[in-house]
Amino acid sequence: MKTSGTIIPSSRFLVKKMLHEIDFSKANVIVELGPGNGVITKNILKKLHATAILICFEINDSFYNELQKIEHPQLKVINASAENITEELRKLGYSKTCHIISSLPLTNIPDKISKNILNNSYSSLEENGTFIQYQYTTSYFKKLQTVFEKEVSLDFEILNVPPAFIYRCKK
Numbered sequence: 001m002k003t004s005g006t007i008i009p010s011s012r013f014l015v016k017k018m019l020h021e022i023d024f025s026k027a028n029v030i031v032e033l034g035p036g037n038g039v040i041t042k043n044i045l046k047k048l049h050a051t052a053i054l055i056c057f058e059i060n061d062s063f064y065n066e067l068q069k070i071e072h073p074q075l076k077v078i079n080a081s082a083e084n085i086t087e088e089l090r091k092l093g094y095s096k097t098c099h100i101i102s103s104l105p106l107t108n109i110p111d112k113i114s115k116n117i118l119n120n121s122y123s124s125l126e127e128n129g130t131f132i133q134y135q136y137t138t139s140y141f142k143k144l145q146t147v148f149e150k151e152v153s154l155d156f157e158i159l160n161v162p163p164a165f166i167y168r169c170k171k
Contacts, residue, residue: 009039010103010134013159016043018101018132018166025049027098031089031124032056033082033117034104036063038070044101045072055092057082083116085124096126102133106140118147122171131169136162144169 010018018040022030024047035041035056044054055076058064067077078088082104089097100121106114121131131148133140134157144152148169155166 008161009037010164011157011160014134014157014164014166015040017155017157018134019043019047021130021168022047022099022132024052028052029089029094029097030054031085031097031100031121033085033100033102033121034058035067035077036060036103038063038067040101040103041067041070041075045070045075048074053094055089055094055097057085057088081113081117083113083120085117085120089124096129097124098126098129100125100129100131102131104133106133106135107137114143118143122147125171127171129171131167131171133167133169134164135167136164138165140167 030044032041032044032054035058041056048054053074053076055078056067057078057080058067059081064077064079076092080088125131141154144167148171151170153168155168157164157166
């Protein structure tokens with residue numbers, strides 16, 4: 001299974017657009033799925049309030065090792081599949097997350113696994129929590145609508161290589 005969706009890191013424009021609706025002053029637990037080389041991770045860490053935590057799920061060993069080099073007391077990097085989000089949150093003493101930011105290449109992940117990731121992400125979110133995902137196509141819109149029935153909106157960032165669609169889903 002391919003664990004990376006692109007060889008070029010996300011642009012600052014994409015990162016800004018993905019994070020702009022999050023009220024970091026109220027977010028206590030944020031989860032990042034597939035943080036890769038940490039471009040989005042570092043931006044989230046800059047915005048976290050003093051008692052918040054960022055939990056990153058990364059299965060690619062090279063990226064995991066790279067993320068381990070980020071020394072930040074509010075960062076927890078887990079070498080586990082995003083499928084296990086509920087179980088891993090519980091192990092860390094959390095039952096829910098406020099926001100999930102995902103860079104997972106969902107179109108490269110087998111259907112059964114991506115379905116588990118989406119369903120488990122949904123159940124891990126607190127009420128009115130958001131799941132923010134970027135992809136390079138709109139092919140996941142209907143799949144996200146079946147999980148996040150309340151609201152799924154679509155945005156676009158042209159200043160990224162390649163240009164990316166941003167899905168914003170609300171529980």
